[in-house]
């Protein structure tokens with residue numbers, strides 16, 4: 440008898456958390472690591488949000504509460520999502536979760552039977568792909584194209600839809616590419632979905648970066664396209680918008696109250712409810728008039744950093760980077776750099792069992808970390824299926840300008856350090 444159930448071997452992970460111990464080990468040995476691997480804003484949550492949480496705890500608002508989310512927060516979410524998507528959403532279609540993440544797995548559990556196909560963006564947030572085999576569904580990666588600025592064409596989507604398609608995951612602005620679809624592109628996707636999918640096929644639209652958009656854009660949701668509200672799960676949360684990743688407040692707007700009740704029941708089964716004092720903090724974040732200018736200022740800071748980092752990355756020999764329209768990541772193509780360092784050849788020479796767990800961009804990631812003390816994320820961390828031959832890195836710009844400048848110097852240096860790379864490969868450790 441085995442200790443672990445078989446399904447345990449089918450779930451993936453989020454490498455942004457996995458790389459933490461490597462960084463901690465280097466720091467414990469006295470190295471200063473430049474961390475451009477982080478998926479959280481380097482700001483503090485607004486003071487009025489923190490004050491409200493403290494006030495609620497002092498008032499003893501620390502007991503069990505509505506598993507669907509407290510009504511005051513669901514009302515605030517319903518009003519805000521209705522206003523920003525031009526919809527009319529009632530609070531009983533809202534379900535609150537501990538962060539934006541849980542609804543990804545819950546959606547797959549609630550809607551998908553074994554054998555159902557799930558279309559998801561690749562590169563994309565790793566938890567989309569991670570869960571699919573765990574629920575016995577079939578992963579169908581939708582490869583975002585660099586030449587389309589990391590969006591995709593309606594034809595690409597149409598080619599992946601079959602009679603078994605049950606769920607289509609979208610994420611704009613995107614992690615890890617910062618890609619943003621225009622309203623016209625969203626409309627074209629909506630047209631394909633309505634033409635090719637039955638009414639029971641769901642779109643999971645992950646809009647967690649909705650408040651971090653650049654170049655004067657306004658966030659657009661596929662749920663706002665005619666006919667799409669009844670098919671779309673709008674997922675968002677306060678982690679990124681309010682630099683409040685530890686508050687663990689996320690939510691989804693479901694197409695119907697019955698579907699919201701199904702999510703509520705999973706909440707009951709997994710964790711009963713989310714701390715009510717944090718939920719009141721979330722309500723304050725959404726309702727306080729100071730929040731909109733606060734988010735706009737954060738977004739402008741990210742936009743300035745994007746401009747600086749983009750220009751410098753594109754000046755590095757062997758790298759080229761598209762201009763992200765939102766979120767706080769850059770996703771340069773490093774094919775030239777991998778070639779110069781000999782990473783493609785080194786990867787080809789690895790033993791099969793190591794090659795299966797790494798890639799040329801992973802080798803560069805680990806080399807940059809161990810030899811140049813720079814933490815970034817590799818392409819494989821954002822969906823491994825069909826990622827062979829794709830050489831990219833994700834750099835987070837959730838760091839101040841001095842840190843970003845130093846990170847760019849290190850990446851440039853690592854990209855020229857052919858000899859150091861050969862030593863790294865010869866040592867045969869930390870290759871994935």
Ligand SMILES: Cc1ncc(COP(=O)(O)O)c(C=O)c1O
Pocket residue numbers: 478537538539540541564610613614645647676677678679684687688689
């Ligand atoms: C696209 C995307 N969706 C969901 C999440 C999860 O957010 P949370 O920390 O609120 O669970 C993240 C976090 O990095 C993300 O990038």
